[in-house]
Amino acid sequence: MKLLVDMNLSPRWIGILVQAEIEAIHWVTVGAQNASDLEIMAYARANNYVVLTHDLDFSAILAATHGEKPSVVQIRADDVSPTVIGKQVVAALQQMAHELREGALLTVDLNRTRLRLLPL
Numbered sequence: 001m002k003l004l005v006d007m008n009l010s011p012r013w014i015g016i017l018v019q020a021e022i023e024a025i026h027w028v029t030v031g032a033q034n035a036s037d038l039e040i041m042a043y044a045r046a047n048n049y050v051v052l053t054h055d056l057d058f059s060a061i062l063a064a065t066h067g068e069k070p071s072v073v074q075i076r077a078d079d080v081s082p083t084v085i086g087k088q089v090v091a092a093l094q095q096m097a098h099e100l101r102e103g104a105l106l107t108v109d110l111n112r113t114r115l116r117l118l119p120l
C-alpha cells in the first residue's frame with residue numbers, strides 16, 4: 001500500500017509511516033500547495049495511492065462521484081499529530097490493508113475505527 005499524505009497533515013507523518021514499513025509521500029513533494037482536493041484525488045487515483053487526510057471533503061467527493069478509488073483514510077481527532085494518534089492510524093492501516101487496496105473509506109479516531117467499502 002502506498003499513502004499520499006494530504007497538505008493538512010504534517011510531513012512528520014512520513015517518518016511514522018515509513019518506520020511501520022508503509023510507503024508514503026507528502027503532497028508537498030509532488031504537487032502544488034494550493035492544489036484542490038480534486039487534483040489530489042486524481043493524482044492518488046492515477047498513481048495508485050491511498051489518501052491520508054484530516055479533511056472531510058475527500059469522503060464527500062467519493063460519495064458525490066460514487067468513486068471506487070482512491071481509498072481515503074480520514075483522521076478524526078482534535079490533535080492529528082503523529083505522536084498523538086499515529087499508533088491508531090498505523091494499526092488501522094495494517095489491519096485494513098486489503099480493503100484499502102480494493103477501495104474503502106477508513107475513519108480513525110482515538111476510540112474506534114470505521115470502514116466503508118467503495119463506492120459509497
